[in-house]
Amino acid sequence: MTDTPSALDVLLALLRCRSVTPAEGGALAVLQGLLEPAGFAVHRPTFSEPGTPDVENFYARIGTGAPHIVFAGHTDVVPPGDEAAWRFPPFSGAVADGMVWGRGACDMKGGIAAAVAAALAHVARHGIQRGSISFLVTGDEEGPAVNGTAKLLDWARARGERFDGCILGEPTNPTRMGETIKIGRRGSLTGDLVIEGRQGHVAYPGLADNPIPRMMRALGALAAEPLDAGTAHFDPSNFEVVTVDTGNPSANVIPAACRARFNVRFNDTWRPDTLSAEIRRRLAAAGIGAHRLTFAPCNALAFVTAPGPFTRIVAEAVEAETGVVPALSTTGGTSDARFITRDCPVVEFGLVGRTMHAVDESVDLADLETLQRIYAGVLAAAMGPGASGGLPTAAA
Numbered sequence: 001m002t003d004t005p006s007a008l009d010v011l012l013a014l015l016r017c018r019s020v021t022p023a024e025g026g027a028l029a030v031l032q033g034l035l036e037p038a039g040f041a042v043h044r045p046t047f048s049e050p051g052t053p054d055v056e057n058f059y060a061r062i063g064t065g066a067p068h069i070v071f072a073g074h075t076d077v078v079p080p081g082d083e084a085a086w087r088f089p090p091f092s093g094a095v096a097d098g099m100v101w102g103r104g105a106c107d108m109k110g111g112i113a114a115a116v117a118a119a120l121a122h123v124a125r126h127g128i129q130r131g132s133i134s135f136l137v138t139g140d141e142e143g144p145a146v147n148g149t150a151k152l153l154d155w156a157r158a159r160g161e162r163f164d165g166c167i168l169g170e171p172t173n174p175t176r177m178g179e180t181i182k183i184g185r186r187g188s189l190t191g192d193l194v195i196e197g198r199q200g201h202v203a204y205p206g207l208a209d210n211p212i213p214r215m216m217r218a219l220g221a222l223a224a225e226p227l228d229a230g231t232a233h234f235d236p237s238n239f240e241v242v243t244v245d246t247g248n249p250s251a252n253v254i255p256a257a258c259r260a261r262f263n264v265r266f267n268d269t270w271r272p273d274t275l276s277a278e279i280r281r282r283l284a285a286a287g288i289g290a291h292r293l294t295f296a297p298c299n300a301l302a303f304v305t306a307p308g309p310f311t312r313i314v315a316e317a318v319e320a321e322t323g324v325v326p327a328l329s330t331t332g333g334t335s336d337a338r339f340i341t342r343d344c345p346v347v348e349f350g351l352v353g354r355t356m357h358a359v360d361e362s363v364d365l366a367d368l369e370t371l372q373r374i375y376a377g378v379l380a381a382a383m384g385p386g387a388s389g390g391l392p393t394a395a396a
Helices: 007-015 027-038 105-126 149-158 212-224 272-286 309-322 365-383
Strands: 041-043 046-049 052-056 058-062 068-074 094-096 099-101 132-138 165-168 180-182 187-196 238-245 257-266 292-295 327-329 346-348 362-364
Touching: 007 027, 007 099, 007 105, 007 365, 027 041, 027 058, 027 105, 027 132, 046 149, 058 149, 068 105, 068 365, 099 105, 099 365, 105 132, 105 362, 105 365, 132 149, 165 309, 165 365, 180 309, 187 212, 187 272, 212 238, 212 257, 212 272, 257 272, 272 292, 309 346, 309 365, 362 365
Parallel strands: 068 132, 068 165, 165 346, 180 327
Antiparallel strands: 041 058, 046 052, 058 132, 094 099, 099 362, 180 346, 187 257, 187 292, 238 257
């Protein structure tokens, strides 16, 4: 068997790429340089949308048969902030104290590195006697998520690509490897409420109309009753006010308007249209008078991958390497899994996420090696010699 790179080798190469959204920064070139010589067919389509930056994406596949397992993720990272505050330069790829340091180490270049290393080792050891392996990687996850995974899936679908199971390597474990597999995510809906008043002197309230009491009544009405009681796989939806503002710096002026922004993380009880209708109903019932309510475009819908053959394969691989029975969770924010769920069963499993987006982002080297073995176990169970099968297939 030809020697193949370890997850550490791949991660260090990726960490040294300054791929802050939307810059490719060399990260996709690193992946191409690793996968293409092993027999993967590589494509790097760029997508555009007015008002958003162009984004280069990455798709690589080896094999033509089923089952078709795809590893998904992103090589773009958030800005490092004050680089002088880091223990090691954020794009140096330092290894110290049993940790790998750098922006993107856990979110989520580490997940991609483990998947690439596992796939290359699988191909070197077994070839592709059965099934196919693909990589679906974007540079737009930390940005607007407009020219990334959603369009890359459309592009792949138009080429006739069909997937049977997807692992998204986002950091899913709170404190130790094996704790959590994400099988779904909540949706996210953001609204802006404006209540107009009439500006005036605080000493003459009869000549003015203060919008703040009406805003307090409106927000109270929106938050007074739970939106739902939760569902089989989700906690109750939660409504959060994130800002209230009048733009008024003076202590003796009644403001002319009051603005509030809120966000709802919603479960599969709701769709954006039904949730926005419920919010409008509650405002109407509150009797707040004239107001303007608008909602930001929503591409973050609630979804769940019902436990089945693919989730079983991943959970068994996790338990085999960690000794932990992972919880199947739908907590947390949004991810690109919300786009992939239309195409195949998708689960998220990656590294411990304690330092994601933080100064001194880092991952435990032992955890990185464990993740590579877990991904290797998934490939072996799904398509390796003697694989028991049982995974429904759609790919040809």
